[in-house]
Amino acid sequence: MSNKQMVSRVENDRVLVLERVFDAPRDLVFSMFKEPEHLKHWWGPRGWELPVCTVDFRPGGAWHFCMKCVDPNQGEFYGMESWGKAIYKEINEPKSIVYMDYFSDSEGNINENMPSTEITMEFIDLGGQTKLVSRAEYASAESLKTVMDMGMLQGITETWDRLEERLQKSK
Numbered sequence: 001m002s003n004k005q006m007v008s009r010v011e012n013d014r015v016l017v018l019e020r021v022f023d024a025p026r027d028l029v030f031s032m033f034k035e036p037e038h039l040k041h042w043w044g045p046r047g048w049e050l051p052v053c054t055v056d057f058r059p060g061g062a063w064h065f066c067m068k069c070v071d072p073n074q075g076e077f078y079g080m081e082s083w084g085k086a087i088y089k090e091i092n093e094p095k096s097i098v099y100m101d102y103f104s105d106s107e108g109n110i111n112e113n114m115p116s117t118e119i120t121m122e123f124i125d126l127g128g129q130t131k132l133v134s135r136a137e138y139a140s141a142e143s144l145k146t147v148m149d150m151g152m153l154q155g156i157t158e159t160w161d162r163l164e165e166r167l168q169k170s171k
Contacts, residue, residue, distance in 0.1 A: 004164065006157055013141035016148075018134040020160055024167040026123050029130040030094035032163060033121065038170070039065070042162040045155040047071025052083075052106075061088050063099075064108045085110060089118075097121045101136070115143035132160075 006020040022029050032038045036053045043050055044067040052066035063086040069077040085104035091097055098121075103114035110116070117136045124131040138144040 006160055008153060010144070014138045014144050016134075016136045016138070016144060018132075018136075018156060018160075020132055021126065022130045022132060022164055022167055023128075024130060024171055025128055026125040026130045027094050028167060028170060029132060029163075030097075030123050032166065032170075033097060034093075038166065039063075042166040043067070043159060044162075045158040046162065047074050047077075057088065057091065059088050059091055062086065062108070063088070064104065066106065081106075086119075094123055096123065115139065115146055117143075117147075 004021070004023075006018055008016065008018050010016055032042065034055070034057050036055045039055070040050045040053050043053070043065065047069055048067045049070050050065055051068050052064070054065070055061075055063045057063075065084050067082045067084070069080045072078050083104045083106055085102045085108055086099040087102070089098045089100060097119075099119055101117040101119050103111040103116075105111065115138055117138055119137075120135045122133040122135075124133065138147075
């Protein structure tokens, strides 16, 4: 397996762990998650853009965004919007970010009917490369199954592919 591939596993039925090595220094990889100008270029699956992306990068701050499908080949998804909101809990630059991830509306109101997730992103310095480890903890096994059934794993794989492409352009 090449180091470019994402490795995923589930722990305790409700924690999704994703790992991938990126061919870029840790500070640069970390900045991709911090700066709206970077996030706009890679966050979301292929064919989706971020027309709205506001970031208040501090503990207690929020990241509010809209993903919009701009690819006519994606059929019923074309033109669809998906709003999300992250509330930062801990930031240890450039080592880790912990945040609560929610589905929201355009006003930033959290959708209580959809699963929320506590996400811990760990950035491990491999000397010129960076291992990114994401731990997404769901309230229940059912919540994790809900997002997996929505195609989340493919979406994250494409998102991290786009991150690698953005890193190569930014180096």
